Amino acid sequence: MKQVYILCIDDEADVLEAVERDLAKLETVFPLETASSADEARSVLERIKEAGGEVGVVFCDHVMPKETGGEFLRWMEETPEWRVTRKALLTGQAGLEATVSAVNNASLDYYLAKPWTREGILQAAKRLLTDYVIERNLEPLPYMALLDTARLAENAYTRGLMSDT
């Protein structure tokens, strides 16, 4: 089984801590990696890739020094190995223009406004990870209990992912 990670990028350490706390329920199956800048995120991605892992979903702050979240997500979208990663913008300050640009250029999958609720971010993560598991055609069993069980089961039988062997 390939290790699927969640990546969270924000220049504020307390935001990363809050996300870590809120997504603790998923940690057993989807380890969370954090980064405080786009550059640090790139080295985290490199490390994950070298270990043979994948990134299922990335939550990225928009307003960061040097490189904005929108730009970073766009870079991910244009890099073949991270294209399939589900991308969420986690922000309070992105204006309409930045948001539209992120939707259009980084094919943004989710917009999570700060401040978020624990239930809100958990549901978003579950939905995006379910999308990822389905899109990647991963063997669904290890993920069923944590994610959207019905959708994974439906996908498994309509696409014939499992057989009587």
Add this chain to the structure above:
Amino acid sequence: MNSKTLIGVLLGVAAFAVALILPIEGLELSARITLGIFLFAAIFWISEPIPIYATSMCVILLQVMLLSGQGFVFSPRNAPVAETEAVEGGALIVPASALSEDGFLYLNKQGKSVGKIKPASVEALGGGRLAVVGKGLTEEVVVIADPTHRSITSGAGSYSAFYNTLASPIIMLFLGGFALAASAVKFGLDKNLTRVLLRPFGTKPAMVCLGLMVSTATLSAFMSNTATTAMMMTVVLPIVASVAVSDPFRKCVALAVPVAANIGGIATPIGTPPNAVALAALKENGINISFSNWMVLAVPFTLILLVFAWWVLMAFFKPETKTLEIKLDGKFNKSPKAIASYVIFAVTVLLWVTEKLHGISTTMVAFLPIAALPALGVLDKKDIRGFSWEVLWLVGGGISLGLSMKETGLAVWLIGLVSWNTLGALGVVIVFGIVGYLIANLISHTVAATMIMPLAITVGAALAAAGGFNLVASIVSITAIVSCAMVLPISTPPNAIAMATGIIETKDMAKVGITVGVAGLVLAIVFCLTFWPAVIS
């Protein structure tokens, strides 16, 4: 590569080598090679260093290369060639040692096969030479110098016999089943049938559970147990979500589905791959079982066990809620293609169960959906690619291995290690049933059936020849028992799916699995001795 994989690979290869190298009393070279392949396959299937279907493919490769008349070991290419000379008058001069004791000359036909000719006249010329005359004995023939060479004595057949197992009628039967199931899933027939089947059971928890089990078993009799379970889980999850977290009914329905899917697979020949393994073994022994005959044997068994399993679930997980709210909305797809798929489904099943009236065999009818569904555009190439081909490879490899075990005498030798006659008919079924049940709980049902069936059918055929033993009943019984193995999440894919939902714990599954499985084991043995022989005769 982790250590478990490495140990599996090393053990498998070592067992293969040992069987080849060790001289075993009473086993010919071909049987020893088969034993090696059998041990290699068994170890690989159990420890799974590679996927089980890949092991089956390796089995066929090894057979083609090592056991066929064209392979490395038994090809006439390896046989010494006799010096021959054609003389005036059409006679051929050959060394006397080339003529076998019963007066045959063996020819190497381009290194691909062995020819056998009895010369019309043989004249000794002295000096260990013979002048032979006979049809086909011309200057061009290559005579094998040693008539006791292994390429002749092994009786190895053509490599194509191993390939043919992949197109055996039983494989075609399953392919037909796959085509029907794929079209049913594509147009939602499975879900809509569930809706129709579930409705009469109302909203009381106990009845809903029974309804779910009946629907699951009915579908899994025609579709894969695994796909049925995954589909039924999408029906069950909203029901689970609607009752209190503390209500044992949640566990009850989550377990009802895999249990019913495992049991339902027994009901028809296409229900589950172990049935294919059994049908193929019987066919090898000249016994053909029609779709309807199998159902006459298996459906009563399935029904009794299903009701028992329901009762067990109700006893272990007594529902607290009084009524359930079940949403059964949805409409039958009425597009032309969907209707075509319903018609083909109905016609195929109808032809299957009415074989007595028209005489077209089950395995022949199976090709109707294979051809008609793509022809009508119901299934496209994407759907065809989506069939569970690996299951066919798994079963095909098993049939192929069984073929060699029978032909090389390995099966007879293996069963000769135990004196079965002293056990009697009951003892044989009990021994094979219990061994099959235990193995099948730990590894794939198909693989368990594949490993046991060549031996069971050899013992059974010997006992049946001696009289007082019903071969068909015993094989059906062992097959049903294999399907009853459902103690652990790893026992069957339906169990794994149910476990993956996180609603149940392993101990819940084990509790129900052991109770239902042991009941199935006992019931299959009772049926084997009473009901089935009566129906068959």
